Amino acid sequence: xxxTHSGARPxxxxxxxxxxxxxxxxxxxxxxxxxxxxxxxxxxxxxLNPPIITTEPATDFPIALFSAAVLALIAIGLNVVIGQAGxxxxxxxxFFAIGAYSAALLSSPDSVxxxxxSWIAIVPIAMVATxxxxxxxxxxxxxxxxxxxxxxxxxxxxxxxxxxxxxxPLRGNRGFQDIARPGGTYPDGSPIFTQTDALGFYWLAVxxxxxxxxxMGNLERSRVGRAWIAVREDEDAAELxxxxxxxxxxxxxxxxxxxxGLSGTLFAAQVGYVNNQRFDVTTSILYLAAVVLGGSGxxxxxxxxxxxxxxxxxxxxxxxxxxFLVFGLALIILMAFRPQGLLGMRQHLLTYGRQAYxxxxxxxxxxxxxxxxxxxxxTGDLPEVTPDDHAGTSPRGxxx
Amino acid sequence: xxxxxxxxxxxxxTDRPRTPSYPPGGGCPTSPPERVISVLDLAALDPGALAxxxxxxxxxxxxxxxxxxxxxWANTINGLAYGSVYALIALGYTLVYGVLQLINFAxxxxxxxxxxxxxxxxxxxxxxxxxxxxxxxxxxxxxLVLAGLVAMAVAGLAAIGLERVAYRPLRRRNAPRLAFxxxxxxxxxxxxxxxxxxxxxxxxxTIRLLPPSPAFTIFGAPVTNLQIVIILASIAxxxxxxxxVNGSRLGRGIRAVAQDPATAxxxxxxxxxxxxxxxxxxxxxxxxxxxxxxxxxxxxxxYNGGFLLGIKAFTxxxxxxxxxxxxALLGGLILGVAENYGQSLFGGDWRDVVAFVLLVxxxxxxxTGILGESLARARA
Numbered sequence: 001x002x003x004t005h006s007g008a009r010p011x012x013x014x015x016x017x018x019x020x021x022x023x024x025x026x027x028x029x030x031x032x033x034x035x036x037x038x039x040x041x042x043x044x045x046x047x048l049n050p051p052i053i054t055t056e057p058a059t060d061f062p063i064a065l066f067s068a069a070v071l072a073l074i075a076i077g078l079n080v081v082i083g084q085a086g087x088x089x090x091x092x093x094x095f096f097a098i099g100a101y102s103a104a105l106l107s108s109p110d111s112v113x114x115x116x117x118s119w120i121a122i123v124p125i126a127m128v129a130t131x132x133x134x135x136x137x138x139x140x141x142x143x144x145x146x147x148x149x150x151x152x153x154x155x156x157x158x159x160x161x162x163x164x165x166x167x168x169p170l171r172g173n174r175g176f177q178d179i180a181r182p183g184g185t186y187p188d189g190s191p192i193f194t195q196t197d198a199l200g201f202y203w204l205a206v207x208x209x210x211x212x213x214x215x216m217g218n219l220e221r222s223r224v225g226r227a228w229i230a231v232r233e234d235e236d237a238a239e240l241x242x243x244x245x246x247x248x249x250x251x252x253x254x255x256x257x258x259x260x261g262l263s264g265t266l267f268a269a270q271v272g273y274v275n276n277q278r279f280d281v282t283t284s285i286l287y288l289a290a291v292v293l294g295g296s297g298x299x300x301x302x303x304x305x306x307x308x309x310x311x312x313x314x315x316x317x318x319x320x321x322x323x324f325l326v327f328g329l330a331l332i333i334l335m336a337f338r339p340q341g342l343l344g345m346r347q348h349l350l351t352y353g354r355q356a357y358x359x360x361x362x363x364x365x366x367x368x369x370x371x372x373x374x375x376x377x378x379t380g381d382l383p384e385v386t387p388d389d390h391a392g393t394s395p396r397g398x399x400x
Numbered sequence: 401x402x403x404x405x406x407x408x409x410x411x412x413x414t415d416r417p418r419t420p421s422y423p424p425g426g427g428c429p430t431s432p433p434e435r436v437i438s439v440l441d442l443a444a445l446d447p448g449a450l451a452x453x454x455x456x457x458x459x460x461x462x463x464x465x466x467x468x469x470x471x472x473w474a475n476t477i478n479g480l481a482y483g484s485v486y487a488l489i490a491l492g493y494t495l496v497y498g499v500l501q502l503i504n505f506a507x508x509x510x511x512x513x514x515x516x517x518x519x520x521x522x523x524x525x526x527x528x529x530x531x532x533x534x535x536x537x538x539x540x541x542x543x544l545v546l547a548g549l550v551a552m553a554v555a556g557l558a559a560i561g562l563e564r565v566a567y568r569p570l571r572r573r574n575a576p577r578l579a580f581x582x583x584x585x586x587x588x589x590x591x592x593x594x595x596x597x598x599x600x601x602x603x604x605x606t607i608r609l610l611p612p613s614p615a616f617t618i619f620g621a622p623v624t625n626l627q628i629v630i631i632l633a634s635i636a637x638x639x640x641x642x643x644x645v646n647g648s649r650l651g652r653g654i655r656a657v658a659q660d661p662a663t664a665x666x667x668x669x670x671x672x673x674x675x676x677x678x679x680x681x682x683x684x685x686x687x688x689x690x691x692x693x694x695x696x697x698x699x700x701x702x703y704n705g706g707f708l709l710g711i712k713a714f715t716x717x718x719x720x721x722x723x724x725x726x727x728a729l730l731g732g733l734i735l736g737v738a739e740n741y742g743q744s745l746f747g748g749d750w751r752d753v754v755a756f757v758l759l760v761x762x763x764x765x766x767x768t769g770i771l772g773e774s775l776a777r778a779r780a
Binding site: 082086088090140141143144147148150151152154155156158159162163165166167281282285288292322324325327328329330331332335336339 | 461501502503566569570573575576577578579580581582583585586587588589590592593594597707708711714715718749750752753756757759760763764767
């Protein structure tokens with residue numbers, strides 16, 4: 001991310017703003033070129049195994065990175081629901097579980113289905129299954145206010161776990177062994193994807209994240225993405241201006257769920273074993289912490305958040321019980337002092353703002369992202385037509 | 401970890417009708433007098449503890465109408481006693497929701513604080529886990545009342561503290577609703593983990609002051625002294641709360657703020673004070689619920705004991721109509737009874753699922769609950 005030189009004259013905030021200006025004024029191909037070294041570094045990270053960053057000897061570094069990558073994928077999916085559409089989903093672990101159990105049922109020799117599909121065939125099936133479960137969960141609940149949704153999804157996450165306990169073919173605590181892995185061998189003939197070596201799985205996870213990010217980016221810039229943001233900012237206003245809010249909320253739920261399912265299959269393939277012990281609701285809260293910590297609504301932010309939530313306990317080896325305590329505290333403190341997270345939300349209905357300003361005032365015009373936070377909204381080196389024209393209006397909606 | 405536990409020979413489906421409850425993880429019934437109601441999933445968040453319970457000697461789901469009919473009255477009475485505990489917790493959710501439109505996720509943790517208040521009072525009074533004390537009835541009642549008062553004080557103070565530390569700063573800043581919800585979840589998490597670090601993750605020992613003994617029977621179903629005390633005391637607490645909200649000067653303030661905070665402030669209602677009182681009342685009721693809960697399930701003092709109970713109490717509040725005091729009572733009783741019927745019908749493993757499915761069904765078909773949402777209009 002950004003280097004934050006402490007003590008120098010420009011403050012961190014200014015530097016971040018400058019960086020974001022620089023980035024936003026590049027064209028898309030330029031951005032791609034700039035991203036190549038970053039991606040290359042990410043791929044090389046487990047091989048480089050840099051001394052201070054590494055989690056060894058306590059935790060195997062590729063495995064630590066792999067779990068961070070899976071959490072990042074989960075956070076990207078959850079970000080669609082929380083960050084984009086503004087729906088609080090506390091049972092996201094349920095979708096993760098459905099993905100993992102789909103992989104188990106379709107490939108484990110313990111499964112009642114008695115079939116063994118390859119991993120690559122499982123992925124679309126699992127994603128469709130989770131999407132359908134997302135629609136089933138969303139249909140009755142998304143007509144309701146947001147806080148009901150939170151508690152219903154919490155119940156849903158718990159029901160998923162109870163079903164895995166209770167339904168005999170899901171094997172409860174005994175679980176499923178020997179779940180299919182992706183194929184593929186190194187040039188010397190040894191398999192890339194094994195349980196002991198997470199290196200291949202980490203690369204796969206990063207590749208999937210990049211693909212999902214591209215997909216999400218396009219979605220955000222599309223009609224769907226604008227509808228989500230409209231729903232998040234003001235559902236009534238969105239409905240009045242003709243956005244079919246219910247439909248788009250269900251879409252957000254379904255797409256978020258599909259990404260959750262995808263991460264579930266990835267996880268199941270790496271571990272090779274699924275039982276009912278990994279899908280409790282506390283885990284869901286950790287996912288929430290990852291999204292909120294990084295900055296909900298910001299794709300890069302949630303990846304950073306997921307990395308921190310997964311990496312810090314691995315690196316500094318604190319007990320799991322303190323992990324939950326620390327992230328619970330982090331949620332409270334963040335909401336009190338920096339509700340937008342470490343990296344704030346970027347889109348505020350001005351999705352095409354960059355292109356629009358570029359077209360109006362020529363390419364390279366500095367456009368800062370408009371945000372809820374005063375820090376991103378304050379300085380106006382924008383051209384005359386700025387969204388800050390409304391800055392004088394009280395956020396409380398003055399007229400009363 | 402993976403090996404299946406062999407089916408226990410004494411655990412056959414024919415055992416079921418005679419035993420009142422089954423452990424949450426499934427399998428064999430535990431000793432009947434100890435686990436009168438097994439709603440608390442002790443193993444919910446504790447891997448490993450669940451392992452010995454996963455035994456499936458019978459079909460994983462039943463549809464046993466005979467058993468439902470058979471145990472109808474016993475289930476009803478048992479459910480009413482349990483439902484009263486739900487109702488007391490649900491009142492806390494409903495009050496806060498009525499005034500702030502906030503689901504106070506951490507309310508279940510306030511309840512757990514109350515449970516530990518009761519437990520630690522028992523310990524401070526010199527009771528040891530395990531043995532049933534041989535004391536005169538008056539002394540036992542005195543001890544129970546004392547424990548209840550401590551729980552009410554502790555839970556009430558904790559609720560006020562929670563409001564001060566977590567919610568008030570957000571209200572000052574006029575934060576969005578999502579921020580309130582996330583803070584509530586974070587607070588719930590923090591309280592839970594602090595208790596876990598302090599007291600460990602195993603349930604505390606069993607202290608039973610008042611062993612249940614059948615007082616009389618209704619339609620062949622025994623009614624224990626414990627159930628009578630709980631049902632009557634809960635209804636009394638409900639009436640007091642209802643009178644307080646609907647009849648007193650402070651209660652008028654609560655209703656005014658629930659109806660329209662801005663106008664209420666203009667009319668001279670101190671909004672912050674009303675909010676503090678609302679949290680206090682909710683916390684005190686949770687403390688009472690904690691006493692009854694620990695009297696019913698003496699092994700229930702555990703750090704994550706509030707999670708399921710909290711969701712169920714919230715379900716009860718929604719069922720009756722959130723923001724509506726009478727709705728909370730009605731919803732709690734209905735939920736307690738429905739859960740017991742579901743347990744008889746589908747098998748003990750499905751008890752919690754019944755509660756959640758009920759929540760989803762209510763939200764689908766009548767999201768405002770049975771009596772409608774109206775703390776503000778509780779008395780027109």
